[in-house]
Structure formats: structure tokens, C-alpha cells
Amino acid sequence: MTAVETPQITVIVPVKDEQASIDHFVAEFSARVAADLADFTILFIDDGSTDNTIEVIEATRRRDPRVHYLKLTRNFGKEAAMTAGLDHADGDAAIIMDVDLQDPPEMIPQFIQRWRQGYDTVYGVRTSRDEDTHAKRFSARLFYKLFTMASGITIPDNVGDFRLISRRMIDALRQLPERNRFMKGLFAWPGYSAIGVPYERPARARGQTSFNGWKLWNFALDGITSFSSLPLRIWTYCGIFISFGAFLYMLKIIVATLLFGNEVPGYSSMMCVLLFLGGIQLISIGVIGEYVGRLYIETKARPIYLLEADSRRDSPVDP
Numbered sequence: 280m281t282a283v284e285t286p287q288i289t290v291i292v293p294v295k296d297e298q299a300s301i302d303h304f305v306a307e308f309s310a311r312v313a314a315d316l317a318d319f320t321i322l323f324i325d326d327g328s329t330d331n332t333i334e335v336i337e338a339t340r341r342r343d344p345r346v347h348y349l350k351l352t353r354n355f356g357k358e359a360a361m362t363a364g365l366d367h368a369d370g371d372a373a374i375i376m377d378v379d380l381q382d383p384p385e386m387i388p389q390f391i392q393r394w395r396q397g398y399d400t401v402y403g404v405r406t407s408r409d410e411d412t413h414a415k416r417f418s419a420r421l422f423y424k425l426f427t428m429a430s431g432i433t434i435p436d437n438v439g440d441f442r443l444i445s446r447r448m449i450d451a452l453r454q455l456p457e458r459n460r461f462m463k464g465l466f467a468w469p470g471y472s473a474i475g476v477p478y479e480r481p482a483r484a485r486g487q488t489s490f491n492g493w494k495l496w497n498f499a500l501d502g503i504t505s506f507s508s509l510p511l512r513i514w515t516y517c518g519i520f521i522s523f524g525a526f527l528y529m530l531k532i533i534v535a536t537l538l539f540g541n542e543v544p545g546y547s548s549m550m551c552v553l554l555f556l557g558g559i560q561l562i563s564i565g566v567i568g569e570y571v572g573r574l575y576i577e578t579k580a581r582p583i584y585l586l587e588a589d590s591r592r593d594s595p596v597d598p
């Protein structure tokens with residue numbers, strides 16, 4: 280961390296179809312975060328909105344020159360939008376937060392204080408997830424257990440993307456070029472000092488969430504496969520185990536045939552073994568497929584996002 284008097288901090292806010300939330304967010308931010316705390320830039324990343332999000336941001340910019348935006352050419356997903364923000368964050372630190380005020384701006388002074396004490400990451404820890412269903416909470420917990428087991432990287436519990444990260448953390452993240460952006464894992468990967476600050480996560484202020492069960496499942500798959508090859512290795516051990524069992528069974532059949540002669544062997548047990556092994560083989564091929572597919576995407580090395588506009592470069596605000 281640089282020991283500057285008034286640090287420059289970029290507040291990265293990914294937005295997709297959030298025309299109803301922008302004004303409210305900027306107003307709350309200004310009301311809850313003292314302007315002299317840092318030299319703030321509120322950098323909205325428009326992730327392919329199809330409503331009037333950009334127009335609303337433009338209008339807000341006329342009132343508050345701290346507001347800026349990057350416009351992506353289409354919807355690349357929140358992870359790509361955050362990456363775009365980090366790539367363009369040129370201050371001493373960056374704060375990532377949602378526009379729906381589920382990440383309360385009043386936490387920011389504490390974040391900055393912790394950062395000044397020398398922490399590279401200060402993340403918000405949700406003290407309650409009352410607004411989430413039991414199933415969502417249970418599956419989240421299960422996922423983080425599995426992730427830590429498979430990758431050896433610990434993702435703190437009940438932590439989202441809401442965080443402040445230091446300059447060297449931003450620089451470290453920029454060195455991770457993968458297309459598969461599992462940010463929670465990427466944030467944990469550099470291993471710089473981190474501390475959590477507890478907060479109550481309120482319900483979404485306006486608009487609607489765009490994450491559903493299927494998206495979250497794919498998110499979990501991306502997370503595990505991009506940080507671990509354990510799912511591939513499992514099948515080696517399964518194979519060894521099953522082959523060993525089959526070998527013992529073969530010995531039994533040979534001995535029994537020698538001793539008692541050949542009786543017609545059971546059809547049903549044959550079917551069971553056949554179907555069981557067929558199933559295992561299909562699953563393992565599927566798992567290999569998951570990795571091959573990701574390899575394919577990564578080797579193409581396409582950019583993570585494309586920029587349509589950057590308000591700090593191409594469209595200065597009218598005075």
C-alpha cells in the first residue's frame with residue numbers, strides 16, 4: 280500500500296439492465312461515504328444492458344464528475360465485467376460492489392481503514408443469509424467445502440465479490456489471463472494478506488436478480504474445473520478399485536469352475552456389472568469432456584471482453 284494522504288480509489292460497479300438502480304446507488308454512495316476519504320472514481324461497467332442504463336449513467340455523470348463508465352460490446356457476464364473494471368482501475372486501490380445496494384456503501388470507510396493498516400484485501404462477510412433459501416445456503420456450503428478439498432485454496436465462507444483490493448492485488452489479478460474467470464478463486468489465489476469485515480446483507484433495493492439455479496450450477500462447475508484436476512484423477516482410482524474387484528471375481532470364477540464345473544452363469548449379475556461399468560465410463564468421459572471443452576476455450580485465447588466505449592477517454596462530459 281502507498282502511504283498517500285488522499286488515496287485514489289476506483290469503485291468498480293458492474294451493471295446489466297440496472298436503469299432503476301444507478302441514481303439511487305450514486306446518491307447513497309455520496310451520502311454514506313465522505314468525499315474527503317479518498318479521491319473516488321465510480322466506474323460503472325455496462326455489461327451489455329438492453330435498457331437505458333447508459334443514458335442514466337450519462338445523466339448522472341453530468342451531476343457528479345466522479346462517475347465514469349466502460350461499456351462492453353455485449354453481455355459478457357459479471358465476472359468479465361469485473362475483470363474489465365480491474366484492468367482499467369488505475370488508482371491506489373479498487374472497491375468492487377453491486378449496484379443494488381446489497382453491498383452497503385457505509386462499509387467503505389472501514390474497508391479503507393483496514394487497507395491503510397496494510398491489508399491487501401478487505402472483504403465483506405455476510406453475517407446472515409436469511410434472504411437465501413435453505414437449499415441455496417446448503418449447496419453453497421457444500422460447494423466451498425468441495426472446492427477447498429479439490430484445489431487446496433481456501434475461499435472464505437459467506438463472502439461475495441464485495442471487497443477492497445490493493446494496488447499490488449490488482450496487478451496480481453491482471454497476471455491471471457484465463458478466460459474462465461472464477462473470481463472468488465482468482466481473488467484467493469495471490470495469497471496476499473486479507474481480512475473480513477462482517478456486515479448485514481440487505482435484500483436487493485431495486486430491480487431483479489439475474490442469477491438462477493442453473494447459472495449457479497455452471498458457476499460451481501467452472502470454479503472446480505478451473506482450480507483443480509481432482510475430478511479427472513478420481514476416475515483413475517475408481518478404475519483401479521473396480522479392476523481389482525473384477526480380478527478377485529475372476530479368480531473366484533476360475534476356482535469355482537475348476538471345482539464344480541461350468542454352470543450357466545447368471546444373466547442378471549452380468550447385466551448389473553455391464554450397466555454399472557457403462558455408467559461409470561460415460562461419467563468419466565463426461566468429466567474429461569468438461570476439461571477438453573475448457574482447454575479448447577482457453578487455447579483460442581480470445582479476449583475476455585470487448586470495449587465499446589470508455590467515458591474517461593472518448594466522451595468528456597459537457598460542462
Ligand code: UDP
Nearest residue numbers: 293294295326356357360377378487488489
Ligand atoms: N451483473 C452484470 N452482468 C450480468 C449479471 C449481473 O454485470 O450478466 C451485475 C448486476 O447489474 C449487479 C451485480 O452484477 O450490479 C449483481 O447482480 P445481482 O444483484 O443480480 O446478483 P445477486 O445479488 O442476486 O447475486
Ligand code: MG
Nearest residue numbers: 377379381483
Ligand atoms: Mg444483488
